[in-house]
Structure formats: C-alpha cells, structure tokens
Amino acid sequence: MxxxxxxxxxxxxxxxxxxxxxxxxxxxxxxxxxxxxTSFLDHLLGTxxxxxxxxxxxxxxxxxxxxxxxxxxxxxxxxxxxxxxxVKSLKTPENVGIAxxxxxxxxxxxxxxxxxxxxxxxxxxxxxxxxxxxxxxxxTERNIDNGDHVxxxxxxxxxxxxxxxxxxxxxxxxxxxxxxYRVIGVVKGSPVTRPYTYGDVYFPYTAPKSNYQDKGFRGxxxxxxxxxxxxxxxxxxxxxxxxxxxxxxxxxxxxxxxHEMTTEANPYLEDFASVFLDGSRTTIVYSIIGFLMxxxxxxxxxxxxxxxxxxxxxxxxxxxxxxxxxxxxxxxxWQFIIENIFITLIGxxxxxxxxxxxxxxxxxxxWIPYADLTINFSVFAASIAVCLVFGLLSGVLPAYRMSKLKxxxxxxx
Amino acid sequence: MxxxxxxxxxxxxxxxxxxxxxxxxxxxxxxxxxxVMGPSGCGKSTLLNIMGLLDEPxxxxxxxxxxRVANYHDKELAxxxxxxxxxxxxxxxxxxxxxxxxxVEIPLLYRKTSAKVRRELAQEALEKVGLSNRMxxxxxxxxxxxxQRVAIARAIVGRPEIILAxxxxxxxxxxxxxxxxxxxxxxxxxxxxxxxxxxxxxMAQRTHRLVRLFDGTQVL
Numbered sequence: 241m242x243x244x245x246x247x248x249x250x251x252x253x254x255x256x257x258x259x260x261x262x263x264x265x266x267x268x269x270x271x272x273x274x275x276x277x278t279s280f281l282d283h284l285l286g287t288x289x290x291x292x293x294x295x296x297x298x299x300x301x302x303x304x305x306x307x308x309x310x311x312x313x314x315x316x317x318x319x320x321x322x323x324x325x326x327v328k329s330l331k332t333p334e335n336v337g338i339a340x341x342x343x344x345x346x347x348x349x350x351x352x353x354x355x356x357x358x359x360x361x362x363x364x365x366x367x368x369x370x371x372x373x374x375x376x377x378x379x380t381e382r383n384i385d386n387g388d389h390v391x392x393x394x395x396x397x398x399x400x401x402x403x404x405x406x407x408x409x410x411x412x413x414x415x416x417x418x419x420x421y422r423v424i425g426v427v428k429g430s431p432v433t434r435p436y437t438y439g440d441v442y443f444p445y446t447a448p449k450s451n452y453q454d455k456g457f458r459g460x461x462x463x464x465x466x467x468x469x470x471x472x473x474x475x476x477x478x479x480x481x482x483x484x485x486x487x488x489x490x491x492x493x494x495x496x497x498x499h500e501m502t503t504e505a506n507p508y509l510e511d512f513a514s515v516f517l518d519g520s521r522t523t524i525v526y527s528i529i530g531f532l533m534x535x536x537x538x539x540x541x542x543x544x545x546x547x548x549x550x551x552x553x554x555x556x557x558x559x560x561x562x563x564x565x566x567x568x569x570x571x572x573x574w575q576f577i578i579e580n581i582f583i584t585l586i587g588x589x590x591x592x593x594x595x596x597x598x599x600x601x602x603x604x605x606x607w608i609p610y611a612d613l614t615i616n617f618s619v620f621a622a623s624i625a626v627c628l629v630f631g632l633l634s635g636v637l638p639a640y641r642m643s644k645l646k647x648x649x650x651x652x653x
Numbered sequence: 654m655x656x657x658x659x660x661x662x663x664x665x666x667x668x669x670x671x672x673x674x675x676x677x678x679x680x681x682x683x684x685x686x687x688x689v690m691g692p693s694g695c696g697k698s699t700l701l702n703i704m705g706l707l708d709e710p711x712x713x714x715x716x717x718x719x720x721r722v723a724n725y726h727d728k729e730l731a732x733x734x735x736x737x738x739x740x741x742x743x744x745x746x747x748x749x750x751x752x753x754x755x756x757v758e759i760p761l762l763y764r765k766t767s768a769k770v771r772r773e774l775a776q777e778a779l780e781k782v783g784l785s786n787r788m789x790x791x792x793x794x795x796x797x798x799x800x801q802r803v804a805i806a807r808a809i810v811g812r813p814e815i816i817l818a819x820x821x822x823x824x825x826x827x828x829x830x831x832x833x834x835x836x837x838x839x840x841x842x843x844x845x846x847x848x849x850x851x852x853x854x855x856m857a858q859r860t861h862r863l864v865r866l867f868d869g870t871q872v873l
Contacts, residue, residue, distance in 0.1 A: 243768075244755065244758075244762060247751075247755070251750035251751070252750060255749075255750055557746060558748050560746070561746045561747075561748060561759065562759065563707075563731070563734075564705070564707055564734060564740050564746075565734065565735060565739075565740070565759050565760040565763070565807070565811075566731050566732065566734045566735020566736070566760055566763040566764075566811075567731060567735075567762075567763050568727055568728045568731040568732075568763070569727050569731075570728070571763060646708070647702075647707040647708070648702050648707050648708045651707070651742070651746060
C-alpha cells in the first residue's frame with residue numbers, strides 16, 4: 241500500500257509543478273537557512289580547532305568595576321598581574337593559559353605592508369589549546385623567562401612573509417614594528433570567529449609592547465582555564481570567586497574608584513553571550529535561540545499547512561472514491577501523512593545539498609579566514625528530524641480534515 | 654440482502670428544509686437487477702447513496718444481510734463498503750494520476766491482499782470488461798465508454814455482493830450505453846445483485862424490477 245501511496249505522491253508532484261515548486265522551495269529554503277545557521281553556530285560556539293578542549297574550559301575574559309552609584313562602570317579584560325595572582329593560583333584546574341585579546345601591528349615585505357593580528361601569551365596557552373604545528377614548536381617558559389624575541393606565526397603569514405609554502409622557516413627572522421623576532425614555530429591558523437585564539441603572530445608575554453608589567457586590575461589579558469573534567473566547573477568557579485573575594489574594596493584602578501567588582505569563569509557559550517547580554521545567563525540565550533528557531537520553523541510550517549490544505553482539497557474527489565471503496569479515515573490520514581513526509585524529505589535532500597554548497601562557498605571564499613564550517617552528524621540528524629516534524633506539522637491537519645470529509649460531498653467536488 | 658425501512662432524508666440549511674426522501678421501503682434480494690427511475694431531483698441518487706452507505710438517512714433503518722448499520726462506526730462502515738458493495742458513478746470518478754490497473758486495484762488496497770493477488774484480480778476484472786489491452790493506460794487516454802468499463806472493473810474487482818450504479822450510461826452515447834448495460838446484464842447473469850439509477854426506459858425494461866420515485870416518494 242505504501243508503494244501505491246508513494247507512486248501517487250510522485251505523480252501528484254509531477255502533475256502540479258507550481259504547487260510542487262512552492263512546497264519544495266519553502267521546505268528547501270527553511271531547512272537550508274536552518275542548517276547553515278546551525279552549522280555557523282556550531283562553528284562559532286562548538287568545540288573546534290584549536291579550541292578542541294573548549295568543552296572542559298572556562299573563560300575569564302572580563303572584569304566589571306562599579307562605583308557606589310552604579311553610574312560609573314569600567315569593564316574589559318584584565319591585567320597580566322591580576323590573572324597571575326588570582327587565576328594562575330587556582331588549585332582545581334588542570335592548567336591555565338593566559339593570552340591577550342588580539343592587537344594590531346604591521347610588517348613589510350618588499351615594501352608591501354602586511355597587517356597583522358598579534359597575541360601575547362604564556363607557555364600554558366599552547367597547552368590549554370591544541371594548535372597544529374606544521375613547523376617548529378611553541379615557545380617555552382625558558383624563552384619567556386629569558387625575554388627571547390621569538391614568535392609563532394601562522395602558515396598564512398609564512399606564505400605571505402617568506403613567500404614559501406614548503407620550506408622550514410624556523411630560525412629565520414621576521415621584522416615586526418622594527419623589532420626582529422626569530423620564528424620558533426608555524427601553526428595552522430585559527431578562524432577570526434575564535435577571538436581568544438585567533439592571531440597571525442604569537443609572542444611570549446615578555447616580548448616588547450606586551451604591557452605585562454602594568455599594575456592595576458584592568459589590562460588586555462584573558463585566561464583560559466582548563467578543567468580536568470567539566471564536572472569540576474562549579475568547584476573552579478567557587479575557588480575563583482573565593483580568590484577574587486579576598487580583594488579589599490573599595491579600590492582605585494587607573495584613577496577610577498570602584499566599590500564593587502564582578503568577574504566570572506564561564507563556559508564559552510555563557511562567556512560569548514555575556515558580551516551581548518550583560519550579566520544574563522544561558523537560559524536567556526537558549527530562550528532567544530529557541531524562539532528564533534521556532535519562528536524560523538513555525539512560520540514556514542504554517543505556510544506549508546496552507547499550501548497543503550489547497551493541495552489536498554483539490555483531491556477531494558479522490559478521497560471520496562477511496563472512501564466509497566472502503567478506505568477508513570485512518571488509512572487516508574496515513575496516506576496524506578506519508579505523502580507529506582515524502583515531499584518534505586525530498587525538500588530535505590535539496591536543502592542538504594544546497595547547505596553543503598553554501599558551506600563550501602563560505603569556507604573557500606575567505607570571508608572568514610580559516611573557516612571550517614561543516615555539516616556534522618548532529619546537524620544532519622537535527623535537520624532530518626526537522627524535516628519529519630515539518631512533514632507531520634504541515635500534513636496532519638489538512639489530512640485529518642480531509643479524512644473526515646463526507647463521501648457524498650467529496651464526490652461532488 | 655439489503656433492506657431499507659421507512660427511510661427519510663431531509664436536507665437542512667439555516668432557512669430551508671428539503672425533504673429528499675420520504676418513507677422509502679425497499680428490499681433488494683440476492684441476484685436481483687433493479688432500476689430506479691424518476692424525474693431529475695426526485696431523490697434517485699440520494700436513495701442510491703444511502704443504500705451504498707455513502708450518506709446517512711435522517712430517519713429509518715438500513716440492514717445489510719440482516720444487520721442494522723445505524724450504530725456502525727467509520728471503520729465498520731468502510732469494511733461493509735469494501736466487501737459487500739461496488740459503485741459505478743455517472744462521471745466515472747477515476748483517479749487520473751493512476752493507471753487503469755492501479756485504479757481497478759483501489760478496493761483491494763484496503764484488504765489484506767498481497768500485491769501479486771491484487772494485480773491478478775485487477776487484470777481478471779479488466780478482462781471481464783474487455784479492457785485487458787489498456788491496463789497501462791491512464792484515464793485521460795481513454796474514451797468515455799472505456800472509462801466506464803474501467804469503473805465497472807473497479808466495482809467488481811472485490812467481488813461485492815451488490816453493485817450500485819448511478820446513471821452508468823448517462824454520459825455515454827446509445828451504442829456505448831448499450832455495451833455498458835450488456836456488461837451489467839452479464840454480471841447479473843453471473844450472480845451479481847445490481848441496483849441502477851437510470852433515466853432511460855429502454856434500459857429500465859432490461860432489469861427485473863423498477864422502482865419509481867416522485868418528489869422523494871416511492872410511487873412504484
């Protein structure tokens with residue numbers, strides 16, 4: 241019977257190219273948007289290179305200082321000294337890496353300027369992340385203690401600066417802002433969408449212009465706290481809060497007197513969200529994402545219900561015939577649901593192909609350097625589930641209405 | 654076999670009430686060939702729809718093989734229509750997207766019949782109406798007479814006890830009409846019980862019994 245339904249579905253699709261186009265266009269567009277968006281969110285927030293330990297990392301990226309009136313507020317990254325005293329000293333984590341937010345510098349090759357994004361880090365930065373060294377190795381505590389002028393560069397910078405993709409450049413020098421740095425390692429770059437690890441060139445924090453010796457609480461540094469296990473997160477957060485709680489208040493920092501200080505160790509999503517929603521929690525973020533997803537899925541689903549009602553209404557006579565020859569309402573309901581799921585899955589296949597093409601286009605376009613968007617298994621499974629939900633949502637209601645149609649009325653249609 | 658007792662049918666709108674059938678009593682016996690005649694709008698098709706469980710009477714009782722169907726649910730009524738009744742409509746009501754063979758198979762889809770058996774029975778029914786050479790065709794590729802023969806094949810494929818034909822020759826010319834009636838006659842000779850609505854006296858004369866309606870009332 242199912243093969244009969246599918247055969248009929250196929251013929252109905254061919255019979256009404258316009259309806260078919262509208263239906264498939266709606267499904268394909270919605271699912272494509274959904275899949276590309278999911279893929280982008282996964283790229284942005286998921287655990288990916290070089291932050292492959294993100295799922296067991298906490299990020300300490302901001303310090304908020306407020307005065308008594310709450311009118312005056314100072315917010316931003318911290319100083320190296322602050323992180324050294326209050327984060328590096330944590331006992332619960334496996335490791336703590338410190339790095340600056342990325343800064344800017346210039347270098348020149350044959351008179352041509354190359355704009356660089358720079359980052360100053362400690363040696364543990366290379367341990368809490370998993371950069372792929374295509375040449376050389378990271379700098380060590382010894383390089384840092386010695387104040388060596390060394391640098392880790394990306395493969396892209398190697399190609400631009402040394403104009404060679406293959407040969408080793410370890411030991412060669414790169415001139416940045418009139419200071420010569422010896423290249424110690426070459427890594428595959430991190431996308432700009434991962435700002436805590438993104439950079440073209442990485443220096444030890446003791447290199448010139450790092451400002452690591454600045455006093456005070458605020459500065460350009462952040463910390464990535466790697467837990468032994470994500471179940472340690474609450475303990476780490478408590479320990480960090482306890483460390484920070486020991487700071488006597490009020491204090492004066494850079495001429496600003498503050499009576500209240502807030503800083504938290506957050507998982508990446510929460511940290512990312514707090515940039516947009518100051519002080520809010522992931523519940524709100526999830527609610528907003530959920531609402532947007534619902535709108536993205538719900539509105540086209542309502543549209544599809546309408547298209548399907550028209551499509552099915554047109555077949556009232558067929559329903560009358562089938563009922564006259566013994567089709568129970570339930571059998572007809574299933575017929576139309578199967579038809580709809582079939583159509584939705586066809587739309588899903590189109591959407592999958594289109595999403596794959598768009599993702600390849602984004603990855604290869606260079607809009608996001610080192611972009612690595614993928615349709616992974618979870619995105620694919622979620623998309624298939626969405627297809628089925630769509631099939632049911634847009635099929636059940638019209639199918640139910642039609643299956644309840646009086647035979648004589650259906651035959652007169 | 655099929656008994657109608659005191660059947661009434663009233664159509665109601667917010668302002669108008671129309672009595673379509675008034676106190677109809679009819680007993681269809683096994684092997685009978687009955688014609689229902691009367692002027693347009695007298696309730697012939699309504700009567701046939703009620704006999705075929707396609708519509709519900711406002712009053713009265715329908716019994717099939719001695720069982721009253723008044724309290725039957727959708728599933729039980731569907732089973733009765735599937736197993737005991739076969740319909741032939743004036744406008745054929747074939748599904749244009751399905752081939753002739755697939756159209757004829759429709760009643761068997763709602764039985765526990767394998768695809769192979771369905772195919773065999775449908776082919777057999779099409780052979781009976783002389784259309785075995787048109788199985789792969791689609792309704793749009795057929796003439797009116799051929800379409801009605803497909804509709805007859807569909808009505809008989811499940812070997813129902815009663816065939817209900819609503820003006821089966823109404824859309825056909827006299828030659829085609831006679832061919833269709835010949836087929837119905839042959840089916841009746843082979844044991845099928847047939848109730849046929851018709852406007853044509855000549856056709857009615859070829860049946861065993863005539864039921865005549867006027868303004869919803871049985872006058873003969």
